[in-house]
Amino acid sequence: MSDELHSAAIPSSGGVARWLPWALLVALALLPVVGAQLGLDYYVGFVRRMLIVMIAATSLNFILGYGGMAALGHAGFIGVGAYTVVALVDAGVSSAWTAWGAAVLVSGAFAALIGAVSLRTRGVYFLMITLAFAQMLYYLAVSLSAYGGDDGYGLYSPLELGAGRTTGDAALFFWVVLAIAALVFSFASRAAVSRFGHALTGIRDNETRMEALGYPVYRLKLAAFTGAGALAGLAGALLASHNNFVSPSTMHWTESATLLVMVVLGGLGRRWGAVLGVAVWLVLSEVLKLYTEYWHWPLGLMLIAVVFAAPRGLAGLFDDRSSA
Amino acid sequence: MSLFVAQDLVKRFGGLVATDRVSLSVEPGEVHALIGPNGAGKSTLVNLISGLLPADGGSIVLDGVELTAMSAHDRVRHGLSRCFQITSVFRGDSVRDNLLLAVQAHSGSSFRCFRRRSTEAGLRERALELAHKVGLEDMLDRVAGTLPHGVQRKLDVALALAARPKLLLLDEPMAGMGPEDSQQMVELIARLRAEAAILLIEHDMDAVFQLADRISVLDYGKVLASGDTAYIREHPEVQAVYLGTEELR
Amino acid sequence: MDPIFVFEQLLNGLGFGLMLFLLAAGLTLVFGIMDTMNLAHGSLYMAGAYVAARVHEASGSFVGAVLVAVAATVLVAFVLELLIVKRLYARDHLAQVIATFGVILIADDAVKAIWGPSPVMATTPAALAGPVQLLPELPYPAYRLVLLAVGLLVAVGLYVLVNHTRVGMLVRAGASNRKMAEFMGVRVGRVFSFVFALGAALAALAGALMGPISAVQIGMGEAILIPALVVIVIGGIGSVRGAFVAALLVGLVDTAGRAFLPPLLRSVLPPALAADLGPAFAGIAMYVLMAAVLILKPAGLFPARA
Numbered sequence: 001m002s003d004e005l006h007s008a009a010i011p012s013s014g015g016v017a018r019w020l021p022w023a024l025l026v027a028l029a030l031l032p033v034v035g036a037q038l039g040l041d042y043y044v045g046f047v048r049r050m051l052i053v054m055i056a057a058t059s060l061n062f063i064l065g066y067g068g069m070a071a072l073g074h075a076g077f078i079g080v081g082a083y084t085v086v087a088l089v090d091a092g093v094s095s096a097w098t099a100w101g102a103a104v105l106v107s108g109a110f111a112a113l114i115g116a117v118s119l120r121t122r123g124v125y126f127l128m129i130t131l132a133f134a135q136m137l138y139y140l141a142v143s144l145s146a147y148g149g150d151d152g153y154g155l156y157s158p159l160e161l162g163a164g165r166t167t168g169d170a171a172l173f174f175w176v177v178l179a180i181a182a183l184v185f186s187f188a189s190r191a192a193v194s195r196f197g198h199a200l201t202g203i204r205d206n207e208t209r210m211e212a213l214g215y216p217v218y219r220l221k222l223a224a225f226t227g228a229g230a231l232a233g234l235a236g237a238l239l240a241s242h243n244n245f246v247s248p249s250t251m252h253w254t255e256s257a258t259l260l261v262m263v264v265l266g267g268l269g270r271r272w273g274a275v276l277g278v279a280v281w282l283v284l285s286e287v288l289k290l291y292t293e294y295w296h297w298p299l300g301l302m303l304i305a306v307v308f309a310a311p312r313g314l315a316g317l318f319d320d321r322s323s324a
Numbered sequence: 325m326s327l328f329v330a331q332d333l334v335k336r337f338g339g340l341v342a343t344d345r346v347s348l349s350v351e352p353g354e355v356h357a358l359i360g361p362n363g364a365g366k367s368t369l370v371n372l373i374s375g376l377l378p379a380d381g382g383s384i385v386l387d388g389v390e391l392t393a394m395s396a397h398d399r400v401r402h403g404l405s406r407c408f409q410i411t412s413v414f415r416g417d418s419v420r421d422n423l424l425l426a427v428q429a430h431s432g433s434s435f436r437c438f439r440r441r442s443t444e445a446g447l448r449e450r451a452l453e454l455a456h457k458v459g460l461e462d463m464l465d466r467v468a469g470t471l472p473h474g475v476q477r478k479l480d481v482a483l484a485l486a487a488r489p490k491l492l493l494l495d496e497p498m499a500g501m502g503p504e505d506s507q508q509m510v511e512l513i514a515r516l517r518a519e520a521a522i523l524l525i526e527h528d529m530d531a532v533f534q535l536a537d538r539i540s541v542l543d544y545g546k547v548l549a550s551g552d553t554a555y556i557r558e559h560p561e562v563q564a565v566y567l568g569t570e571e572l573r
Numbered sequence: 574m575d576p577i578f579v580f581e582q583l584l585n586g587l588g589f590g591l592m593l594f595l596l597a598a599g600l601t602l603v604f605g606i607m608d609t610m611n612l613a614h615g616s617l618y619m620a621g622a623y624v625a626a627r628v629h630e631a632s633g634s635f636v637g638a639v640l641v642a643v644a645a646t647v648l649v650a651f652v653l654e655l656l657i658v659k660r661l662y663a664r665d666h667l668a669q670v671i672a673t674f675g676v677i678l679i680a681d682d683a684v685k686a687i688w689g690p691s692p693v694m695a696t697t698p699a700a701l702a703g704p705v706q707l708l709p710e711l712p713y714p715a716y717r718l719v720l721l722a723v724g725l726l727v728a729v730g731l732y733v734l735v736n737h738t739r740v741g742m743l744v745r746a747g748a749s750n751r752k753m754a755e756f757m758g759v760r761v762g763r764v765f766s767f768v769f770a771l772g773a774a775l776a777a778l779a780g781a782l783m784g785p786i787s788a789v790q791i792g793m794g795e796a797i798l799i800p801a802l803v804v805i806v807i808g809g810i811g812s813v814r815g816a817f818v819a820a821l822l823v824g825l826v827d828t829a830g831r832a833f834l835p836p837l838l839r840s841v842l843p844p845a846l847a848a849d850l851g852p853a854f855a856g857i858a859m860y861v862l863m864a865a866v867l868i869l870k871p872a873g874l875f876p877a878r879a
Contacts, residue, residue: 037693070667117864121871124610124666128806128869132860133801187437192460195428195444196437202414202425207413212374214429214487223435254795257612257674264671294686300678304657307664307672 005014015287028178030173041170045242048174049149050174050282051181052238057263059231064260064267066192067224068204071125071132072256073114077229079141079251080107081236086153086246088145094178096241103237104230110137115222134256141248151252152247158242167241177238184231189271200224201269265306267313276314327521328404328491329354333372334381335545342368344545345360345382345530350521355513357524359534359543361565366525367409369542370495374406387490398407400429403490407480408419408501409525415469421498422479423451425485433494450486459480474505481512487521492520498528500518510534528535533557541565577711579699582832583825584658590715590824591724595779596797597804597816598731599772605742605811607765612673613653614776614801615794616680620646621777622784622793623688626695635698642781646856650773654766662765695784716836720782727775728817744768800827803859807866808872818874821872823859832859 006228027224028047035044045064063069081103088099121129147153158168167173191197197221202210210218240246258281266277281299288295310317325562326349335343342365350356360366371377375396381452391399414422415431427450427461428434428500441447455461463471468479477497484492497513510531513522517535526532530541531551540550541562549559556562600614623641632826657676661669678731694767697716735741737787743764778795787793804823808815835851842850 061724072670117868124810125867125871127666128802129864132666132803132863135860136857139853139856142856143851145849177456181584189439191437193440193442194437195432195439198421198425198428198441200436205414205416206412208376209408209414209483210429211396212376212400212408212412213426213483214397214405215434216395216397220434227680233721238643253799257670261674262672268667279705288440292688294682297677297682300675300682303675303678304672307668307675308660308768311668323671324474 002177014127020278025182027177029175032174036171038066044170044174046280046282046286048126048177049239049242050278051177051264052141052235052242053259053282054275054278055181055184055238055316056232056235057259057266057278058184059235060190060259061266061268061270061274062188063224063228065078065267065273066197066204067200067221068219069119069225070123070127070172070260071118071130071225072260073132074228074232074259075251075253075255076114076130076134076137077107077232078112078239078255079134079137079246079248080229080237081233082240082246082250083144083147083236084153084233085159085237085240086147089155089159092154094157094160096161100237100241101250103233107233108230110233112222112226115225115229119218119221119225131253131256134253138248138251138253139252148247150248155244155246158244161283173241176277177242180234180238184234185275192271196220196224204269231254232318242266265303265313267315270313270315271304272318273313273315280314325388326350328355328381329385330373331375331385332382333369333379333384335368335372335377336380342545343379343443344374346542346545346547347382348487348523348540348547348550350523351537352521353517354537355517355522355524355535356544357526357536357539359526359529359532359539365545366542367495368545370406370409370525374404375495387462398489400489403487404493405484405487405489405491405520406493407484407495407497409495411473411476413468413476413479413483415429415467417468418465418469419450419455419479420464423460423464423482423486424448424453426483427451427454435449445538452487454482457485460501468552474501474508477501477505477509478512481516485516488522492516492522494522494524496527497524498531506531525535577661577708578832580708581711581713582828584713584717584721585832586825586828587821588724588824589828590721590821591721591728592779592783593797593800593804593824594728594817594820595724595775595782596801597808597820598624598803598813599768599775600616601805601808601811601813602744603772604805606768608666609658609662610673611658611670612670612798613676613680613794614772615678615796615798617773617776617793617794618695618780618783619648619680619684619794620649621780622695622789623684623693624777625781626693626784626789627688629696629698635701639778641783642779643679646777646780647770647774649765650770654769658769659765663853677795684791691792692788695789697785713776714784718813720786723778723782727778729776731775731813740764740767800859803863805873807863807873808877812873812875814873815873817846822862826858826862827855830855834858 031047032044035041056074058073060074063071084103084106085099088102093099112128118126118129118133142150160166161172161176165172174202197208199215202216203215203220207217236250239250262277262281263274264277265281266275267273284299284302285295288298306313328350330346330348333343333346334341346369348356356368358366361454368377368558372379375394377389386402386404389402391402394402414425424447427447428441431447431450452461453466458481458566460475460478460482463475468476471479481494481497482519501509504530513524513535516522524532524535536553538550538552539556541548541556543565548565549556549562596614596618600611603609603611614758624645625638625642628641629635632638633828653676657672661672699714701719703715705718707713735744800823804819805816807818809820834854835847838847838854
């Protein structure tokens with residue numbers, strides 16, 4: 001049997017696709033060193049935030065792009081992860097790994113519960129019910145006066161990473177985030193071409209047929225939704241450490257919408273889609289903010305342009321060029 | 325003992341009784357055809373048996389296992405597989421990927437997410453085997469949605485076969501086919517009966533009388549008559565139902 | 574609990590519900606007929622609020638201000654439909670969400686550029702500024718009574734329009750079976766444009782009327798959009814009657830949650846906990862309502878399609 005079909009999934013750019021991720025990883029790993037020498041600490045921080053958002057976007061791309069589940073409440077899980085860190089720090093936990101690990105578990109548990117209910121609906125109703133649950137989490141956070149309520153909660157002392165180092169060490173924390181982001185990205189890329197990923201795209205394309213083929217459709221979707229929620233929670237936990245601050249606004253519905261927008265912008269269900277979308281969106285926002293206080297409208301215009309001119313997202317544009 | 329027994333199946337949609345205490349059985353190795361005019365409730369019955377619609381009453385037993393309360397996917401795992409009247413394949417994927425997806429459902433867990441599926445030689449062998457069975461081995465790399473109708477129907481049947489079913493539910497496999505494709509499908513079904521008992525829902529009377537060991541006639545959600553081909557052909561009520569709507573030779 | 578207080582809250586809830594209905598009616602029709610999710614509906618509401626507040630301030634005429642706001646918003650909506658929304662009808666919901674989210678971003682910046690970043694004070698018309706003595710012990714703001722009256726009038730008007738006119742028949746035909754309507758020769762494109770403009774007018778009206786009793790600020794459209802979406806989902810997408818019932822339900826549940834839940838919790842829970850949970854439960858109430866409705870009736874209370 002031939003291998004053509006599987007290599008054809010990466011059109012004609014096989015060589016580039018092989019070394020590009022590694023080159024990118026090396027370049028990013030060098031950034032804190034170079035940045036410190038050039039006095040670009042702010043930008044090192046910016047890239048760190050970008051990497052964290054990429055984790056969340058990658059998880060959303062997995063359920064939306066591969067699984068066809070249009071969830072508009074992903075920021076809720078980011079919030080759960082962030083507040084788990086807050087709760088643990090407030091209770092005296094100082095280890096980053098404990099706090100982040102707990103965030104993954106707690107947000108995964110929330111995702112499992114919310115998914116169990118939401119996945120009984122379809123389409124717009126699914127979109128709305130995931131939004132509704134995120135709103136519930138939002139109001140819950142507002143009401144937690146012990147953690148600052150509406151005003152948010154400041155994390156004043158950095159978390160311990162082990163060997164006497166903390167998240168206050170900007171370069172080290174950067175590398176930790178980079179390593180986690182790289183792991184999440186590789187895992188998502190691999191999962192997409194695994195049995196699980198294939199089953200998920202099958203469900204996206206023809207749910208009834210998958211059920212009739214013998215697939216436990218609901219359980220598969222729930223597993224994906226739970227995993228994505230857990231990863232979003234991880235992003236939330238890292239974001240809490242990155243900002244040293246957590247507030248309910250993390251969970252506002254426009255945050256969920258923005259995440260959705262970034263994924264679609266980059267290219268739904270494409271390996272590099274989420275990463276590309278986050279990079280373009282955040283870099284553009286940052287650059288525009290430098291020049292004008294009216295930095296939203298060009299982004300809005302870009303979204304409209306993408307919907308009409310590049311319906312498969314920016315990653316889709318690259319495909320066209322390489323196969324043309 | 326019958327391989328498959330459906331007893332007193334009932335389905336209501338609001339006030340309408342779409343399936344009215346229908347009982348059916350299929351013997352091992354048998355092709356049991358289910359015919360009836362449009363709107364007789366054939367599609368509803370297929371959906372009840374395959375589990376895509378919940379029944380309001382009755383029971384379904386396959387090979388001694390009670391399937392009534394099972395979800396559709398669990399029924400497939402217990403040996404009840406189906407195809408669809410409106411061709412239901414993964415149109416954007418190649419024939420190979422279609423087959424791989426079907427095969428994957430029945431060998432090992434689909435929750436595995438670390439290993440590339442493309443490295444699983446066992447799956448690819450099974451997929452190739454299926455392709456041979458229905459005669460699609462030359463079209464493995466074609467995109468399913470671009471294939472002619474008749475070929476897509478074969479693929480649909482192949483997807484159902486991946487489950488290694490004890491009972492195969494064929495929902496109008498000849499729908500929308502020309503005579504040549506129909507004849508090919510008849511030959512395919514005749515070969516498949518060696519592997520599974522078949523419940524055949526079909527409009528094409530030529531095909532039905534060629535293939536069926538037994539025929540049940542459905543009308544207004546009820547079984548009007550059930551028996552061998554000669555019995556059905558001579559049955560006065562059946563003739564009345566079909567008079568002017570379809571030719572019963 | 575004091576019956577006067579309960580009655581007052583009931584009126585407030587109805588008022589909020591009716592305003593939600595004005596927003597939701599357009600949203601549900603656009604969704605039901607064009608199968609289009611328009612997130613920018615809230616931006617039309619914001620436009621109505623801003624124009625009305627500014628024209629009222631400049632001219633002194635509230636009625637004039639509301640009319641100008643509606644006219645201006647319909648004009649904006651006309652351009653919006655022509656340039657963007659029209660091209661989205663055939664697209665999937667995700668594309669619609671993304672593009673109309675883009676419109677939100679543009680609209681917020683446009684408002685900021687025209688009227689500045691800080692909230693605008695919308696004054697209550699002088700004639701309606703005082704209270705009306707509804708019952709001996711219940712003074713109620715005259716303006717809120719007018720709000721109730723206008724809301725009810727529009728609801729009745731919409732009911733007549735949808736159920737007893739030719740235009741309404743076309744709209745209903747489009748909502749229940751678009752393909753069939755096209756087949757029957759209904760000029761669907763025109764019906765679409767009409768419905769979109771009508772929805773915009775209602776949203777602008779709601780914005781103009783809500784201005785004096787809420788904050789006229791950037792982001793107000795996004796804040797009201799979610800309750801409006803909750804309403805159309807509870808009511809059944811595409812059903813104006815469903816939107817009406819659901820809007821009143823949501824209005825009442827939301828207002829009741831805010832007014833009655835905190836005292837109720839205080840009577841059964843320790844004060845600190847009650848103070849925490851009160852606002853949370855109040856904020857959550859409408860979402861719980863939606864989740865409950867969807868679990869019992871997955872297509873909403875009044876599904877428009879059989």
